[in-house]
Amino acid sequence: xxxxxxxxxxxxxxxxxxxxxxxxxxxxxxxxxxxxxxxxxxxxxxxxxxxxxxxxxxxxxxxxxxxxxxxxxxxxxxxxxxxxxxxxxxxxxxxxxxxxxxxxxxxxxxxxxxxxxxxxxxxxxxxxxxxxxxxxxxxxxxxxxxxxxxxxxxxxxxxxxxxxxxxxxxxxxxxxxxxxxxxxxxxxxxxxxxxxxxxxxxxxxxxxxxxxxxxxxxxxxxxxxxxxxxxxxxxxxxxxxxxxxxxxxxxxxxxxxxxxxxxxxxxxxxxxxxxxxxxxxxxxxxxxxxxxxxxxxxxxxxxxxxxxxxxxxxxxxxxxxxxxxxxxxxxxxxxxxxxxxxxxxxxxxxxxxxxxxxxxxxxxxxxxxxxxxxxxxxxxxxxxxxxxxxxx
Amino acid sequence: xxxxxxxxxxxxxxxxxxxxxxxxxxxxxxxxxxxxxxxxxxxxxxxxxxxxxxxxxxxxxxxxxxxxxxxxxxxxxxxxxxxxxxxxxxxxxxxxxxxxxxxxxxxxxxxxxxxxxxxxxxxxxxxxxxxxxxxxxxxxxxxxxxxxxxxxxxxxxxxxxxxxxxxxxxxxxxxxxxxxxxxxxxxxxxxxxxxxxxxxxxxxxxxxxxxxxxxxxxxxxxxxxxxxxxxxxxxxxxxxxxxxxxxxxxxxxxxxxxxxxxxxxxxxxxxxxxxxxxxxxxxxxxxxxxxxxxxxxxxxxxxxxxxxxxxxxxxxxxxxxxxxxxxxxxxxxxxxxxxxxxxxxxxxxxxxxxxxxxxxxxxxxxxxxxxxxxxxxxxxxxxxxxxxxxxx
Numbered sequence: 001x002x003x004x005x006x007x008x009x010x011x012x013x014x015x016x017x018x019x020x021x022x023x024x025x026x027x028x029x030x031x032x033x034x035x036x037x038x039x040x041x042x043x044x045x046x047x048x049x050x051x052x053x054x055x056x057x058x059x060x061x062x063x064x065x066x067x068x069x070x071x072x073x074x075x076x077x078x079x080x081x082x083x084x085x086x087x088x089x090x091x092x093x094x095x096x097x098x099x100x101x102x103x104x105x106x107x108x109x110x111x112x113x114x115x116x117x118x119x120x121x122x123x124x125x126x127x128x129x130x131x132x133x134x135x136x137x138x139x140x141x142x143x144x145x146x147x148x149x150x151x152x153x154x155x156x157x158x159x160x161x162x163x164x165x166x167x168x169x170x171x172x173x174x175x176x177x178x179x180x181x182x183x184x185x186x187x188x189x190x191x192x193x194x195x196x197x198x199x200x201x202x203x204x205x206x207x208x209x210x211x212x213x214x215x216x217x218x219x220x221x222x223x224x225x226x227x228x229x230x231x232x233x234x235x236x237x238x239x240x241x242x243x244x245x246x247x248x249x250x251x252x253x254x255x256x257x258x259x260x261x262x263x264x265x266x267x268x269x270x271x272x273x274x275x276x277x278x279x280x281x282x283x284x285x286x287x288x289x290x291x292x293x294x295x296x297x298x299x300x301x302x303x304x305x306x307x308x309x310x311x312x313x314x315x316x317x318x319x320x321x322x323x324x325x326x327x328x329x330x331x332x333x334x335x336x337x338x339x340x341x342x343x344x345x346x347x348x349x350x351x352x353x354x355x356x357x358x359x360x361x362x363x364x365x366x367x368x369x370x371x372x373x374x375x376x377x378x379x380x381x382x383x384x385x386x387x388x389x390x391x392x
Numbered sequence: 393x394x395x396x397x398x399x400x401x402x403x404x405x406x407x408x409x410x411x412x413x414x415x416x417x418x419x420x421x422x423x424x425x426x427x428x429x430x431x432x433x434x435x436x437x438x439x440x441x442x443x444x445x446x447x448x449x450x451x452x453x454x455x456x457x458x459x460x461x462x463x464x465x466x467x468x469x470x471x472x473x474x475x476x477x478x479x480x481x482x483x484x485x486x487x488x489x490x491x492x493x494x495x496x497x498x499x500x501x502x503x504x505x506x507x508x509x510x511x512x513x514x515x516x517x518x519x520x521x522x523x524x525x526x527x528x529x530x531x532x533x534x535x536x537x538x539x540x541x542x543x544x545x546x547x548x549x550x551x552x553x554x555x556x557x558x559x560x561x562x563x564x565x566x567x568x569x570x571x572x573x574x575x576x577x578x579x580x581x582x583x584x585x586x587x588x589x590x591x592x593x594x595x596x597x598x599x600x601x602x603x604x605x606x607x608x609x610x611x612x613x614x615x616x617x618x619x620x621x622x623x624x625x626x627x628x629x630x631x632x633x634x635x636x637x638x639x640x641x642x643x644x645x646x647x648x649x650x651x652x653x654x655x656x657x658x659x660x661x662x663x664x665x666x667x668x669x670x671x672x673x674x675x676x677x678x679x680x681x682x683x684x685x686x687x688x689x690x691x692x693x694x695x696x697x698x699x700x701x702x703x704x705x706x707x708x709x710x711x712x713x714x715x716x717x718x719x720x721x722x723x724x725x726x727x728x729x730x731x732x733x734x735x736x737x738x739x740x741x742x743x744x745x746x747x748x749x750x751x752x753x754x755x756x757x758x759x760x761x762x763x764x765x766x767x768x769x770x771x772x773x774x775x776x777x778x779x780x781x782x783x784x
Contacts, residue, residue: 005397212628226714228627233620235716236604239748240620242713247706247744249642259709259744314639317651321634322618322714324627352639352651360628 011047012388014039018047019056020386022077023102024204029062031072048075055081055142056101056389077102080138084381085146086374087126088193089113091219092283094122096129097371098137099378101144101385103204105371107133145187147380149196149373151219189380193217194241194331196376197366198225199232201329203379205367212325215366216243216316218334219284221256222264228323244268248315266311269333275304287333294340309341310348316363317352324357331366338365403439404780406431410439411448412778414469415494416596421454423464440467447473447534448493448781469494473530476773477538478766479518480585481505483611484675486514488521489763490529491770493536493777495596497763499525537579539772541588541765543611581772585609586633586723587624588768589758590617593721595771597759604717607758608635608708610726611676613648614656620715636660640707658703661725667696679725686732701733702740708755709744716749723758730757 005013017037022028028036034044051057059073079100088095090113098107109129113122130146137143198207198215207213213227222244226233233240244264245257252261265271273281276290277300293301316328330338338345342363350358366372384391397405409429414420420428426436443449451465471492480487482505490499501521505514522538529535590599590607599605605619614636618625625632636656637649644653657663665673668682669692685693708720722730730737734755742750758764776783 212632228620228625228632229623231621231623233625233715235620235749236718236752237716237748240604240714240716242716242746242749245713245744245746246710247640250640250706251643257746314642318638319714321637322632322711323625324629324632324634326628352637354634354637354649356629357627357632357634 012390014043015047015050015389016386018044018075019051019077019389022057022075023382023386026102027074027076029072029074030059033075048073051075051389054390056385079104080106081140082142082144082385083137084144084378085130085133086377086381087130087146087148088373088377089122089126089148089150090193090373091151094125094129095374096126096133097374097378098133099375101382103200103375103378105374107136108374109133144385145189145381147196147377147382148188148190149193149377149380150190151193151217151223187381187384189383191377191380192223192225192241193219193373194223195225195232196380197331197372198227198329198376200368200372200376200379201366202227204375205372206329206364207327208367210326212323213327213329214243214316214319214323214325215329215331216334218267218269218287218330218332218337220269220282222268222334224319226323226325228325243315243319246315246318248311248318263311263315267308267315267334267337271311272304272308272337275307276301277304284333284336288336291336291340305337305341306344308337309344312337312341313345313348313350314352316345317349317358320349320353320357320361326360327362327364329364329366331372335365338363404782406435407439407442407781408778410436410467411443411469411781414449414467415774415778418494419466419468421464421466422451425467440465443467443781446782448777471496472498473532474534474536474777475529476536476770477522477525478769478773479522479538479540480765480769481514481518481540481542482585482765483543486517486521487766488518488525489766489770490525491767493774495592495767495770497766499528500766501525536777537581537773539588539769539774540580540582541585541769541772542582543585543609543615579773579776581775583769583772584615584617584633585611585765586615587617588772589723589764590619590721590768591624592760592764592768592771593758594619596767597764598721598756599719600759602718604715605719605721606635606708606711606715606717607721607723607764608726610659610661610679610722610724610729612661612674614660614726616711618715618717620717635707635711638707638710640703640710655703655707659700659707659726659729663703664696664700664729667699668693669696676725676728680728683728683732697729697733698736700729701736704729704733705737705740705742706744708737709741709750712741712745712749712753718752719754719756721756721758723764727757730755 030044034041048059052059056078057075058078059075062071062074079102082101083098086097086099092113093110094113095110097105100106109132111125194215194217198213201207201215202213211230215225217223224241224243226241245262247259247261248263249261249266253265254260255262255265269287272290273286290301290304294305368375422436426433440451444451448470449467450470451467454463454466471494474493475490478489478491484505485502486505487502489497492498501524503517586607586609590605593599593607594605603622607617609615616633616635618633637654639651639653640655641653641658645657646652647654647657661679664682665678682693682696686697760767
């Protein structure tokens, strides 16, 4: 609603666009950038010069092209010199990485998360992982901030699963304490595990180029990150995408949320383990064991996988009718289940979804594999830099 | 990704912002516009002068304010002189209106839609309604275009319900024929009934100021228009929001879509009439008769309304977990059912939805009543003008 941007705002916007492009796509020639960003050559030259001076990109002649004429310089993100810390708080482990601009993992640590620890109790361990990595950071490298991906649920010592206080976490005093541990003025940004995975799979993973994406994440519970029309579906107060509590079976089991027959009760870890006759076991390794058993012909495990696959297809069919996505990505333990139940999932999906909502759907596993949440968490930290590259 | 806008683009953007504001909010003083649009007084003066010259707004001194000093001029949309035609193709009737800038209905006609007529067969009747209204249009009034809201389903003579070819309708030669009937160069824009209702309830109705809105529309089927984060959820190829085919009862009845237990099979018109012992009847009047009987103590009708209300609450609970909307609006026949089943709906919603997804939810009927689709259709036509007020 305001008056147009000033030349200074335009320049900052263009710097951000250029840096974002090479951050997402890697080495790109000036000639390509000129065409991609719709700017003229001299503007691109001035922008890359500024970003080079700021230590954010480097320029070099390309390898031998075989063409005549002077080759266009290639612009690369300074992955080794500009970095963020990415932390992933998962149900049964804690992961930390140092991620360079461009999304490259430069260093990586992880440790088990003791059962029943509160999210807020894991901060010292996370700070410890970061401390280990910090010893190896080159003196001239620049820290831009830290992103944290928090799994929506955690399991208590008594085996019950509870919602993690992920949303309010950023405002807690402990977050400030962690920020101090992490080394000063950089920002700390917290996101939900499924959300950040969806964002990064959308920007540089299995759903690149798709405007409508559903990322489903399985751990102790089922979460989702949804991209609709190119933007994240957040809902009121940032609390949307709780597809694990879409009720799919009104006559089903009681759910930990107090309702009955939630999708999670039919496709979650416990549903699979129960059907496979392994009640009492928990965790990603137990899920993987069932999947492996099914691949090796164990009929009880095959039954469990078929049943769960059927309900996965059912819920994805519902979501297809509601969102009509181009791509659905299965992450976490759902990735393992998908790999053996793909046919079952697709078959039930085809029964539930309308033709116009299913024919184009691609079912995928994460293009960034198990690193989706970590690289996604780093994106949260880089976002400030990409919005305004010369700010800090 | 492009360079910043030119001064001419900024001016056009500001003209559009000002016109859009008075279009949505009615008479507004220059002083308020200055503050609301973040522009200075002389810019507002220049913009209103241009829009006045173009015949889009008028300016006048306000009524006695009781304050000292020269009062700020009040800017109004030229509702009587700038108009669009709005057409609504519903399951059992056709409606047409002439709608003035500002969303004021200036004239209105309707006629029954013969059972079983294809959407494409109703064009002559629509053109006839428009022809009647045209006789009364003042000579100096300006036509800006026509918007058409098409119900997603229609009922055939044999009683079956089919998807209307709404989406591809705009590209059909018949649309060109209608455009010619409607008087020349103005544009014809076609939208889905629930979508346009959602848009207009969001911009000036029961959900004004909410960023996350679900508009549910009942007629022969169940449709929805969804606004998430302020934008419409369209899905791939514009085919999202088919919540009527979210399966809520895996053990339920076969649906016309080929699946089983879709929400529509539990809350649609036929579900209500069947439970009320009125199988064989159809249409909005039959639904209203059941609702009235329930209000007057008919126990069979009350049973039907409770059952349907329960399933409405169930599905809204699922959508609440998925989208976390601030406002859910019940339109069409769902409006009538909501008025007698509100308690039942809310109670089941509270069982299904997570606390963070239900506590703030407001359940509403359309603020624009039965005119939501018509005024929404007109918005489709005005959109071009608001994007670029001096274009045509």
